[in-house]
Amino acid sequence: MTATVVTASPPARLVRRRLLGGSAARFGLAVVTVLVLVALAAPLLTQVNGWPPDAFDPAAIDQELAGVPKGMLGGVSGEHWLGVEPVNGRDVFSRIVYGARVSLLVSTLATLVSVLLGTVFGLLAGYLGGWADAVISRTMDLLMSFPSLIFMIALISVMPDGDRMVLLVCVMGGFGWPYIGRIVRGQAISVKHREYVDAARVGGALNGVIVFREIMPNITAPILVYATLAVPANIGTEAALSFLGVGVRPPTASWGQMIQEAMLWYEVDPMYLLIPGTCLFLTVLAFTLLGDALRDAIDPKGAAQ
């Protein structure tokens, strides 16, 4: 009866108010903030607790019990806040803190790569049309038909040398861009047909100028929403790849790798499984909540989703 009229892109102030209005979004933001701070302050934090992430502590594990941590709950103590790793006694807290760095860095950079590739190719396809559109669209279809997990693992495992971090970012970003490419292509096509671009063209503006001045502002909102929701997906993928043994190389710590190591120990030392698992869960959850809230704030019509 009383239809509320919603403008295409609400003012930033309104978005901010809607975004932080919900408790879920505030929770998401709080967790993400803590996580980023922890990742940034990792060297500082490990100085405080006194255990670098790669330092062994033979005193904290029970050699006679095949390397199970001494004490309750996986060796939680004043010395080792979250306990120690079985067998070699590395400090779990320090490894979690450094693992957060890997997780955030890889997932954000991979998202950036896919946003960059997706935007450029999506714009080219949507704006140029014709054969450029055909080639780019077919490539996107093809990439989305790839069994990407098998392929990512296989690809990373046949590259014997090279920085795994860079490889992860490239591979994940390389498989992720078609999703954003499709969104951008659709937006570019619809914006292209609107009158004001014609007006700009009549005014003698160059193609490149039209693209960036007229189309970019219209696609930043969907890109932003997509990117926020792609980060948790990439965090999950990075952890899964690490779990399957093709993540960052040891001794660099990563959460997925810790969970994989816990596979051998979860029956006698469940803490070593639960701690990285919970961290991973909370991180993905927090980013998802934030992304959902952002989407709802920018596009209240999609709120039901």
Next chain:
Amino acid sequence: MTSYLVRRALAVAGVLLVICAVTFVIFYVLPSDPAVQACGKTCTPERVAEVRAQMGLDRPLWEQFGGYVAGIFAGRPGCHVPCLGFSYQNALPVWDLLIDRLGASTSLAIGAALLWLVVGVTVGVVSALRRGSALDRTLMIATLTSASLPVYFVAMVLLLLVVRVTGLLPYPAYVPLTDDPAAWAGNLILPWVTLAALYAAMYARLTRAQMIETMAEPYIRTARAKGLHERTVVAKHGMRAAMTPVVTVFGMDLGGLLAGAMITETVYGLPGVGRLAYDGIVKSDQPVILGTTLLAAFFIVLANLLVDLVYAVIDPRVRYS
């Protein structure tokens, strides 16, 4: 209609050929020499060269690829049609390995799919009809949680709680359906629940959104104005429209899983195609990697095609345009 089908089938073949070529090039050109892998660690350079010649690896790449594709349709000595090459590690045709492993993968995928479809759609519909209630909020928090939990973590926690702590179920060991249906199901419960938890959460959210949108449509008001029972309005008029996109997504998801859920199979030690692929990668068994990738791509592309065809049947608007 026939020309449409022919066109689509050709497109499917084209996509598969390109995926095959890309995979082939990457795994045969990149470092890690298949001949060394096949020959073993204690192999003399002369023996490696011999093996390489035997495997045809000394011939130009396009010739090797041509031979591979030809083998799929014509077979090769000691390898029947469709020949996807020999596994170095298992000394068996890749096709035989795939067929052998497909049972476990399809059992896992289909069982989990039924579970998540029923649970996800029910939760989504209930949530949509009770929108804004405490029940809706609780269910949505639960689905978010479930969707944020990594599959392997869920699997291990379930193993810990159900197998280790309470002993409700034995450690899963795959038994083929044809051998013993009860044991088949009993051993697959945990993998099914693990895989379904993630998908059920996504389906619940999708169903809820679709249902809320549909129930606000004018034709739902018409159905009520006709004096239909509310359950008919929801179950027939509401669901019919709301489920159409869910069916689409379902086809794609099932297609993506039929050729193996790598992580679930690995954690539970199920002898599926995903596990085969993982072992192939770990052991640098290129023909196995190539074969599993192709099979997975085949299922995905086929699912895409089927979904498009089914869509035309369930949505009359598509049929007419």
Next chain:
Amino acid sequence: MILSVRDLSVSFGDVRIVDGVSFGVARGRTLGVVGESGSGKSVTALSVLGLHRRATVAGSIELDGEELVGAPAERLRRLRGSAVSMIFQDPLSSLHPFFTVGEQIAEAYRLHRRTGRRVARERAVEMLAEVGIPEPRRRAGEHPHRFSGGMRQRVMIAMALACEPGVLIADEPTTALDVTVQAQILDLIARIQRDRGLAVVLITHDLGVVARMADDVLVMYGGRTVEHAPAREIFKRPLHPYTRALLDSVPGADPGRARLRAIAGAPPSLLAPPPGCRFHPRCPAALDVCATTRPPLAGEPHRVACHLEGADH
């Protein structure tokens, strides 16, 4: 009076959308309900069918002597589609895209008449023929998207009348249609009304439609009745300034006055309605009393709620 509504009020929470509306319709007669969007006319209609599940309805709605306000939901459901039917503004979105028109017409018939599939199917074909759809047997098996706008509205009418209800509520039935098609649909409704002795409540913002169809006219503003009189009276001698403004805004037959005159100001907010007469902020002849006191609805048979008229009666 087959349908008799007295002092009907409909509220959603604290917001009163319809406030003390009364009217009656006899068999074979047509009541035109006129007002701007948000005047409460559609809500009034949906209340008769008991379709506002979250609304609070007060007053009385009598259908063939049976009180509907406070009746059990199951009883209202049985009456919907069998004793009272409704057709809507947009026939495309009001028809289910996934079912054939035959199925959609037969569905209510099977339910209310407890017939088998085959009988209901025959009834659907019969109804399509009655509303003037050529080749009804073939078209019954087609989906709504194969039909033109006017044909879809005919399908809606066939669906609404399959169970031979006594009352048809038509909510803006021609608004979404082309002008030529509008006339055909109105003629169809009038013909069926004559054949069946149907009581019709015609909700519209189009006074041309009212002039063509209605025996009586109810003018609503801000959820209240402002004028209620026989159609001839209303058009000849509109008493309420709002009705006069509405009539002035119609591009009439007079070529010298073809320009549409819009009513100044905006419809009242239902969240915070103006006190006194709800029209007074836009009224060209408002008195002091209009801003403070609600004018009573007075006069017979020409009822009007206006302080300006109160003095004459």
